[in-house]
Amino acid sequence: MKGKDLLALTVGFNIVGGVIAGLLVGYAFDVWLMERVFKIKTFPFGLLFFFFIGIISGFRNAIKDLKKLG
Template sequence: MRGKDFLALTVGFNILGGVLAGLLVGYAFDIWLMEGLFGKKTFPFGLFFFFFVGVIAGFRNAFRDLKRL
């Protein structure tokens, strides 16, 4: 695989990695708030917030890689 092909492949991995990391961090954040800190049910809010942060970060990294391509 050539260098530009590999760089193009990483664009998809950036988006997928950002989304998965956002979902994982959001879920862990909600569990941490629910069990440890407040004892309140905050389930969808942290998940949605960090999901959108992950999407934004994934597309930002993908755009940065596409500019190099």
């Protein structure tokens, strides 16, 4: 694979990685708030918030890499 091929491959990894990282951080945040800090049920809110943050950051990084390709 050449340099541009690898850079194109990282675009997909950026999107998938951002989504997975957002889901993991959101789930951990909810569990942390439920069990340790407030002892209240916050389950879907932290997960959804960080899920959308992960989507935004993944696409933002993918756009940066696509600009390098062009």
